[in-house]
Amino acid sequence: MKKKQLVYWMSLILGVFLLFIGGGSIAKADTASDVDVAINTGVNYTAQKGNSLGAWDAPILAMSPNGITDAQAQTIYNAIISGNKTLGGSGTVSDTAAIVGLRAIGKDPTNVNNKDLIASAVTDANTATDLYNMIYDLESLSTGNYGTAAENAKQRLIDKITTAQDTSGLWIYHYTDFYTKKPASSTVDPTAQALLVLSMNNNDPTAHSALEKAITAVEDNLYQKNGGFMSNSNPSGPETESAVENVTLTNALAVAGVDVYSPLNGQSDYASPIQRLLDQKVTSTPSDTFLLYEGTSALQQAKFTRDGGKGSIFAFDQNAAFKPGELASLNAAADAKKQAINNDSLATTTDKSNAIANVNQILATYTNKINAYSTSATAIADRNAGANEINNVVVAHNATTTTINNGLSVSTTAPSPLTITPVSSPTVTPTVTQTTAKKNHSAKGTVVYGLTTVRLYKGTNFTKSNLSKTYKKQARINRPMFLVINQTTNKQGRAIYKVKDLKSGKTGYTLSGSKYFANAYYSAKVTKVKVINPKGINEYRKVQLTNKKRHVKKNASLSVKKVVNAGATTRFELTNGNYISANKKLVLATKISKASGATGSTTTATATNTNPTKTNSTTPSSTTVVSPTNSGSTATNSGGTVPNNTPVTPVTPGNTTQTVTVTVTANGSVLASGSVTVAAGASGMDALNALAAQKGLAISTSGSGPAVYINGIGSYKAGAAGPNSGWVYSVNGNEPNSSIGAYTVKSGDTISLNYVK
DSSP: OHHHHHHHHHHHHHHHHHHHHHHHHHHHHHHHHHHHHHHHHHHHHHHTTGGGOOTTHHHHHHTSTTOOOHHHHHHHHHHHHHTGGGOSOSSOHHHHHHHHHHHHTTOOTTOBTTBOHHHHHHHHHTTOOSHHHHHHHHHHHTTSOOOHHHHHHHHHHHHHHHHTOOTTSSOOEEEEOTTTOOEEEEOHHHHHHHHHHHHTTTTSHHHHHHHHHHHHHIIIIIBOTTSOBOOSSOTTSOOOOOHHHHHHHHHHHHHTTOOTTSOTTOOTTSOOHHHHHHHTTTTSOTTOHHHHHHHHHHHHHHHHHHTTOOSOTTOTTTOOTTHHHHHHHHHHHHHHHHHHHHTOTTSOHHHHHHHHHHHHHHHHHHHHHHHHOOSHHHHHHHHHHHHHHHHTEEOOTTSSOOEEOOTTOOOOOOOOTTOOOOOSOOOOOSOOOOGGGGGGOOOTTOEEEESSOEEEESSSSOOGGGEEEEEOOOOGGGOOEEEEEEEEEOTTSOEEEEEEETTTOOEEEEEOSTTTEEESBOOSOEEEEEEOOTTOEEEESSTTSOSEEEEEOTTOEEEEEEEEEETTEEEEEETTSOEEEOBTTTEEEEEEOOOTTOOOTTOEEOOTTOOOOEEOOOSSEEEEEOOOOSSSOEEEETTEEEETTOOOOOOOTTSOEEEEEEEEEETTEEEEEEEEEEETTOBHHHHHHHHHHHHTOEEEEESOGGGOEEEEETTEEOOSSSTTOSEEEEETTBOOSSOTTTOBOOTTOEEEEEEOO
């Protein structure tokens, strides 16, 4: 009897033990299945963006089970090209996004409408001092093999970033609060970003050593019981948990090869980082496009690592993360072509059979090529080339053979380590005239100030209950300043910013755009400034605004030698060698270098679809009222009356012209808006005059050429020139560093004038 009891209890204990072990495996299996579902959710929401797809969406779609379609790739390429004017900056996330997006669709980031984004990152690596600038540069250069100069730049960046590592093993981003002048800091996000780019270079001994220290520090100091991350020992105070930061740090750990499907500390009462992302439903957020991208991409990376992949999915020349998606895209292209062939009512059965046979042959050839190579880059190149050949199969109607048009075929020889071979991917016309394409410019990391009333919301759903704070419209010297953390679109389809109030530290969401914000710092070609801060301004010997040299009172005029970048802000180096802040709340640019090609006061502006024209008066002040009608009316300026039959240069294909969109807004109402065509070399003022001719708008100005000043438009008067001027102009959502009379327009520009007094 006792023997039977012993066997029973041994069996029971063994069963419980096996159940415990098996239960853990089941839990992991369920988590893996949940990740697949979450990825598919994110991919589906991303695909639903349609014409709003951008650069960061390319890898998500390309790695999806169905791959990326030609139409999606075309939309993404158009979006990248439309932001061409903003690319090639110093360590910007928009450049990194463009490079990743281009590589994902098989395009060359060293030639984006004659801009070399890789060369820009290499150049910036020599001078970058801001941690985030260095991180973005290193991420850009780590997406592929770009030659000796890029490798040397990567090494310099690795050394700089590892040197910036805190003794705790984390990265702490320090900055000075603009108002209180007290130190502030953040820990989780800079640590996640640094971990990510160093993990992309794990084979470097310096990076590897820093990574080991950082991963231990994350587990010991940031990892929370719910699987998320936050810092309780941040120097400027505890940080709150953020879904975006959870996503970023989980992604970085996965790139480093850490098992993020399990508790990092091995304790069963802790949730895994992946479980936390699933709990936060990071891919079920179509209203928060940034979190949607970050969440989906992080889960794709985690799945890639769990399935045995090494390194980053964005290391296009090192791993084959994109292979499955490229094969799916190629098969989809073949299926679509075969369906089109079968639907050809003019082709005989034999014609269709021959054409389908050719499609199958091409499909087999490129499937073998994709499976044979070992990197994402070659897989993407072969998918592009194979899809191109499939799409060019022609059915020979009433003939006995079917031909393949190889005129557009591209060699699929694997690219050398030093070059990227652009393949037959989507093409676009370089000139972009649709204003909607401008929205892809990223303002992340810039400091802006509010031009009008700004409402800050707790989330992306702009409801009364979500309203966190309202900032009333202020004079220039008192305008609230914000750091743009992210740029996205809410579920109402409005372009919005996630910002941080630089005075209070409060974060939230608000409407973006030139109507609400302008850059708070000057960035180019100012040669003279006037101090407008009532308390004056200090001159310093160092660019960091240390080693004070003297105090300058309000209304003093200072000569500027050049603008110097200082992280998210800028400084003016004066001709005496000292430095001052380039903050627009402190100083006003009174003299700006004339832009090349800026036109003088006699340029004739020609408006499309209208006959009247106006020649600018050279008198100190003028008011123009132009009738939009075509019969017998006259255009009046301070010099007299000009008949409507004044000869104008016609806009013909033989003339070199520029077409731009001009919008004039006051107190939230659009006074006038339209597309106008002006002569090449025309200024922003010429474009405004053309709109006035088209819409019958009264404009009062003083001065001429680059020194022109808008006194009033319609009944909205600006008052005297100075910090409280009422009419503020912007180009493509940004406040230029030249006057409206000095700015030379380009086709596709969107020029906005907003009354903010």
